Amino acid sequence: MTAAMTGTPEAAPDKPLYRILLIEDDQGDALLVEELLYDTGLRFELTTRTTLAEARTELADLPIDCVLLDLHLPDVAGIDAVAAVRNLAPHTAVIVLTGLSEAQAGTEAMAAGAQDYLVKGKVEADLLHRTVRYAVYRSRTERASAEAQAVRLRAEENARLERGLLPQPILDTSTVKVTSRYLPGAAMTLLGGDFLDVVEGDDGLLHAVVGDVSGHGPDAAALGVCLRIAWRSLILGGHRGDDLLHLMERILIAERGSQQLFATCTLLTLDQDAATATLHLAGHHEPLLTTAEGTRELIAAHGIALGIVPELRSWPPTVIPLPAAGALTLYTDGLTEGHNGAHGERLGVEGLLALIENLPQTDPAVHIDLLIKETHALNAGRHSDDLAVLRLDWDGLFGRA
Template identity: 80%
Template sequence: MSTAGEHVPDAPSGPSHYRILLIEDDPGDALLVEELLDDTGLRFELTTRTTLAGARAELLSSRADCILLDLHLPDVSGIDALTTVRSLAPHTAVIVLTGLSEAQAGTEAMAAGAQDYLVKGKVDADLLDRTVRYAVYRSHTERVSAEVQAARQRAEENARLERGLLPQPILDTSSVRVTSRYLPGAALALLGGDFLDVVEGDDGLLHAVVGDVSGHGPDAAALGVFLRIAWRSLVLGGHRGKDLLHLMERILVAERGSHALFATCTILTLDQQAGTIILHLAGHHEPLLTTVQGTREVTAAHGMALGIVPGLRSWPSTTVPLPASGALTLYTDGLTEGHSGADDDRLGVEGLLTLIGNLPPADPAAHVDRLIKETHRLNAGRHSDDLAVLRLDWGEPTSLT
């Protein structure tokens, strides 16, 4: 509480120019506040409104640093006035103006979210100066603290989602080297519905999946986690090919509920001894094969995305011979759907292959990081799809591009 005559320590520094909104219907009181502000050391811009309706329009069209609020307005009074103002400007300092006979009003207002209160008739310029500075400072501190807490919660949620979407590969005897990356589509965003996984089966074959649930947000992320865990469990249980995709689709349909979500994915089985991979594309694009001759897109038959036509089971397989040494890169749309530069053209697969061809040789992890960095540079923040990349290297270690 602030009243005249009490000792108030020096107020913290604030903005160089204060935007103050006064909501007061009494012309005399409004004039007094303006005169007191003129006598303070504040540089300010004062806007006065006589009703909450007028203040609402002002708050929706511009931003204030501090609101001086009379609790008795023609269209609302008491704590209801404060509650409404706080809902319109939740991160703006509010100082309530009370009358001499309202002993409890100021305390109740602070309990309801006001930064401070001033008693009319007991305010001088020095007190008003310090009260405004402190209120704005506290409001700013609370806002920063809330933003830090929100960022921490997002980071914790991302960590939980990452454990579900980006598990540790299960590799027993396989010599295949695994590199994976996952980036949310926007700064501070939660991870989305992209997912990937790699496991080695009891038969010694390596199995991998990269998938993308339609949409963004927690529903897509949760469904991505369900599908990733289902894929791993089913693969370790011996399910393969169409049977595996059919069971994944049944799980998707059961878990999506009323949400019209579907998923695309590429699943593969890599047999190093036979020198082949078996591919199934469920609405997803082909992986990239890298050898010492360069990088190209693997030609493979396409099937239906999961959940589009449940029960259709249209997932043809493609067997691809592999060189003794090489790399396969599986990825989601976030790598290719961004822009290719200054124009509005999408990067696309052809642009991605050109980009890969221009990158300097590097080890797998550095190469994937450079590739993602370069696509982001070209895109210049104009596209915000999630991005998942899984690279599998086998044979003699080389600086393949």
């Protein structure tokens, strides 16, 4: 039996609406509760079910504010009934209905998670009015507190992951300016598997990586952290090029376990004396080169993503001559896979270059922030991929040898 009602004439439309689920197998008691609700002056919608099994659908699918629960149902009784309802709807107020001889039952029900209890036969309209209002208020307060706690824990977890995914660059003699940004794909979500890093090796070369583990959430993020740390350790250990990528792939396969995760990445070695950048692309796209003439995408040989065909080991190098002043931008596809305005097509590299062309020439950090802001504005929240951007700027430092 389901009824939608607005209570007495005093229940004006501007009053809060209470969506109430009554679980009661006695038709007489159910009718009394319904009549009392009319007398409370509350604005309410009432749904009545006779068993917990029948109430499951409402608890799962409907936005219920308050459950009025009889403790003696055909399929469950006592505090087991309270526990079952709390499991089905942990943030919904529960008010237990007890008999005259069950004084202890109400207290036990509250200990099991009910907000309050009422004794059948001793309930008046004013008491029911106050009980429903206060129970819903307490339940909403508890829910808000739980959500705030979840937000805090998620922020702490994101901070820990971010420290692993966004390390401090290791720069000794290099004067290349490093700017990086990392954004999760959606508000309040865990960071994903995008990662980046910059290290100056003992050979005086500047090494950089930007990568993207397939998937989102803690598993992808953990694997991204693992690959980022592995890359830094291997670089400092003297590994380079396809040898470095082979070792990273072995680590990925060992760490991903049964999950069929893979990773794409771009490796960049910047030689300031030779004025060159050496690229290795493992399933990833080319960086952007910015000079006084504008910004363009570099042309480089492509290799296979890590973890797809481990025995292939094909990551050919590409050496790019660099101007005396300029910038290289490495990024993950969260920057280009969003939509390009209202027409629905993907932004892509061409759209990204058009955006960059229209941005003012300014500080690198401001420039990246403006670019991300513009891509998000065009996308209008329709795409939720993670985003990592790494920009390396130099001015008059090359060709010294």
